[in-house]
Amino acid sequence: MSDTALATAATAAELEPVGEDSPRGAAVLRELLRKPRFVLSALAILVIALMAAFPRLFTATDPTVCDLKLSKGAPSAAHWFGYDIQGCDYYANVIYGARPSVLVSVSVCVVGFAVACVLGMLAGYFPGFVDSLVSRTADVLFALPGLVAMIVILQAFSSRSVWTIAFVIVLLGWPAGMRLMRSTVLSVRTREYVLASRALGAGAQHILRVHILPNSVAPLLAMTTLTVGAAVGTEAALTFLGIGLQPPTISWGLQIAIAASYRDDVHLFLFPALLLTITVMAFMITGDTVRDALDPKLKR
Amino acid sequence: MARTRRIVKAATGTALAVLLAGCSGAGSGDGAGKDDGHSMAIATAAEVPYLNPSNDNGTTGIQIESALWAPLTRVDAKTGKLVNVVADSVTSKDAKTWTIKIKPGWKFTNGEKLTAKSFVDTWNYTAYAPHAFANNGAFQRVEGYEDLNPAKGKPKATTLSGLKVVDDLTFTVTLKGAFSPYPTTLSYLGVAALSAETLKDPDQFKHKPIGYGAYKLDGGWKAGQPVRLMRNKDYAGKDAPQADHITFRFFSNPETAYNEFLAGNVDYVAVPSSKIDSYKTDAPGKWSQAKAAAGINYLNLPVTLKPYTDTRVRRALSLALDRDSLAKLKPGNFPATSFTAPSVDGHRENTCSDCRLDVARAKKLLREAGGFPGKLRLFFASDNPGEQVYAEALGNMWRQKLGLKIQYVGKPGAEIGPLANAGKLDGIRIMGWGHDYPALEDYLTPMFASYGDVNTGRYRDAKVDRMLGEANAQVDQAQATRDYQAIEDRIAEQMPVLPLSHSRDVYLHAEGVEPLNAPFANVDPVRSTFAD
Numbered sequence: 129m130s131d132t133a134l135a136t137a138a139t140a141a142e143l144e145p146v147g148e149d150s151p152r153g154a155a156v157l158r159e160l161l162r163k164p165r166f167v168l169s170a171l172a173i174l175v176i177a178l179m180a181a182f183p184r185l186f187t188a189t190d191p192t193v194c195d196l197k198l199s200k201g202a203p204s205a206a207h208w209f210g211y212d213i214q215g216c217d218y219y220a221n222v223i224y225g226a227r228p229s230v231l232v233s234v235s236v237c238v239v240g241f242a243v244a245c246v247l248g249m250l251a252g253y254f255p256g257f258v259d260s261l262v263s264r265t266a267d268v269l270f271a272l273p274g275l276v277a278m279i280v281i282l283q284a285f286s287s288r289s290v291w292t293i294a295f296v297i298v299l300l301g302w303p304a305g306m307r308l309m310r311s312t313v314l315s316v317r318t319r320e321y322v323l324a325s326r327a328l329g330a331g332a333q334h335i336l337r338v339h340i341l342p343n344s345v346a347p348l349l350a351m352t353t354l355t356v357g358a359a360v361g362t363e364a365a366l367t368f369l370g371i372g373l374q375p376p377t378i379s380w381g382l383q384i385a386i387a388a389s390y391r392d393d394v395h396l397f398l399f400p401a402l403l404l405t406i407t408v409m410a411f412m413i414t415g416d417t418v419r420d421a422l423d424p425k426l427k428r
Numbered sequence: 429m430a431r432t433r434r435i436v437k438a439a440t441g442t443a444l445a446v447l448l449a450g451c452s453g454a455g456s457g458d459g460a461g462k463d464d465g466h467s468m469a470i471a472t473a474a475e476v477p478y479l480n481p482s483n484d485n486g487t488t489g490i491q492i493e494s495a496l497w498a499p500l501t502r503v504d505a506k507t508g509k510l511v512n513v514v515a516d517s518v519t520s521k522d523a524k525t526w527t528i529k530i531k532p533g534w535k536f537t538n539g540e541k542l543t544a545k546s547f548v549d550t551w552n553y554t555a556y557a558p559h560a561f562a563n564n565g566a567f568q569r570v571e572g573y574e575d576l577n578p579a580k581g582k583p584k585a586t587t588l589s590g591l592k593v594v595d596d597l598t599f600t601v602t603l604k605g606a607f608s609p610y611p612t613t614l615s616y617l618g619v620a621a622l623s624a625e626t627l628k629d630p631d632q633f634k635h636k637p638i639g640y641g642a643y644k645l646d647g648g649w650k651a652g653q654p655v656r657l658m659r660n661k662d663y664a665g666k667d668a669p670q671a672d673h674i675t676f677r678f679f680s681n682p683e684t685a686y687n688e689f690l691a692g693n694v695d696y697v698a699v700p701s702s703k704i705d706s707y708k709t710d711a712p713g714k715w716s717q718a719k720a721a722a723g724i725n726y727l728n729l730p731v732t733l734k735p736y737t738d739t740r741v742r743r744a745l746s747l748a749l750d751r752d753s754l755a756k757l758k759p760g761n762f763p764a765t766s767f768t769a770p771s772v773d774g775h776r777e778n779t780c781s782d783c784r785l786d787v788a789r790a791k792k793l794l795r796e797a798g799g800f801p802g803k804l805r806l807f808f809a810s811d812n813p814g815e816q817v818y819a820e821a822l823g824n825m826w827r828q829k830l831g832l833k834i835q836y837v838g839k840p841g842a843e844i845g846p847l848a849n850a851g852k853l854d855g856i857r858i859m860g861w862g863h864d865y866p867a868l869e870d871y872l873t874p875m876f877a878s879y880g881d882v883n884t885g886r887y888r889d890a891k892v893d894r895m896l897g898e899a900n901a902q903v904d905q906a907q908a909t910r911d912y913q914a915i916e917d918r919i920a921e922q923m924p925v926l927p928l929s930h931s932r933d934v935y936l937h938a939e940g941v942e943p944l945n946a947p948f949a950n951v952d953p954v955r956s957t958f959a960d
Contacts, residue, residue, distance in 0.1 A: 390702050
């Protein structure tokens, strides 16, 4: 019995693209590219990422050149988005506002993935003390109401940057990913090829790296892509509530917060909100399609 | 030495922090007194933890207490003249020893008679440093104040040697020096009297105020809940307002109060900065503007810290500000060109020669002073969107016109005041000050005397202190005014604060409710008149 299983696993590894637990890279990409939903949202992400990395590609105007006399000027041909309350060109400000959103989402995504992956693997592979420690810590963090806990923690920082916000989001966000990772590891660690490897005398480190990680990472990966969009939204929400980013940082959350108070100048609200919505949606749809591709079992 | 007296009218620099809700009966969510007479619901921005006029210097608290107590004297809002309320007469031959007679027939809501002894006991209690009452500083002119408030160690006395009870309704006050505007200072509610029952243990009566004003508590009150007031049938004054029931409600966010007004739950509200473009269309026919510009908005500089120690730096900062554009960010604001309020007798425009935009001169002064090293720290109330916008506007001007690096420090509004009072603000603070009694002196002393209550920038000029003492002792009012003006001229040379704007506050009021709006005082919704 175990021989057959071992053989199947070996064949599966040789015969791409059909893996036993998850499909492999190239096939995933091919499948994704066939979907217009994915292509469109990925393009949107690309544009937003370019905006964050090289805002000068989109505007030659310095967003910090302001003249209070022009305060709240309406959109015109020369100034597409009009002027904000400070009399700064709003188009330039909205373009430059992409950076904090993208930085927060990318760092939350990368760090959050790494933390959840490592802790999930440890908890899943080493039952007993390690599992209890990690899982109970996660339970404690899970019990905290998310946004309220973030507000409390952020109050402790006298000045807040993109990194403090990313840190707080990761701090309170990793348990979800960790639990998912742990459960997949739990199911993988009893597979025959893992048992075989262990029987052949392989160490924990080897097994985790070679067998467990590649065969259990897909669900977490899919979930992480979904959380990127949520992180963008959380950053904007915290900033909107006045405990996120602070001026003079340029961010959509700040722009929306101010515009919500001065809601009679609709253009001030419309443009950052529109870009924020597009960004969150693009990340969400991408995440959704990626999850479908990575985790065929979830497909209807 | 606890010298804090009466706090800034608009500490956060917004329009009047007090938001008022009036209701002429219909439409109010408040059950109180629907069928008997006029009732108003008054909402305030800051929650009041307790009610005690001797231990309160916040705008909101004083406003509620002004309904529960009555002042000795009052400056008539319509004529600007000082009239007696509880006092029958306040007289002196030398402006140093004052005889105060109070009218007979006043009594506290617990039945106690209001006597000369009530005042003397309350004043002694308040002036005694270990009691740590907020209005301790209101008595710093009285003889013997130092014995109760030593710089170090224990007080030598428990009563002010300058206070003496003559008979049931008469007492005398001996000041440390002559001070001719003394009767005007008695219009401040911080010198009202507490009942003997309260003085035994003031903590017991924090939420059970015993006053002698036109109103008394209607039922009980707990901190955080609305304060409900009903007419005090025993009120001995002749100036009782029209409303029969008043309810003060608390809204921490000025925009919430504004929206409550639009929803019809609130009948009087001050317009917050962020509604500057919309209030006219939101509430057509229901908005008004204060007749009096009774206050000044300004920037407080930490003048003991480098580089603010250099007058040239302070003047450069002032010259780089475009006050016309800044004033447009706040409802009812117009640029300030001097250090006092236009509603005050003796006020002059254009005393501040650096309160204008002159970038070339600003740059020259800054260059002579050796530039501005490091970052300029600018504090703002992070829970007030209007103030954040205002702070950024200031920062943008300095950044673009003088090339300074700005660091914005956002903190909840309630945290900035205590930091400033502790002398821990290492940057510029947006402030406002409105007088307790309408006098040039009530701008100069609190803002610029070395012992001034709102002089949180720790400005200290021996000559200003001395000139203030001399002007205060001046019996001839016209000469005193000239003396105060001379002090303002000296301050203008040094620019310890940067005047920004005066405001004639804009407010909304429901149909049929007319708040008292007169040229000599801020709008007072407690004293509203009703159409029907």
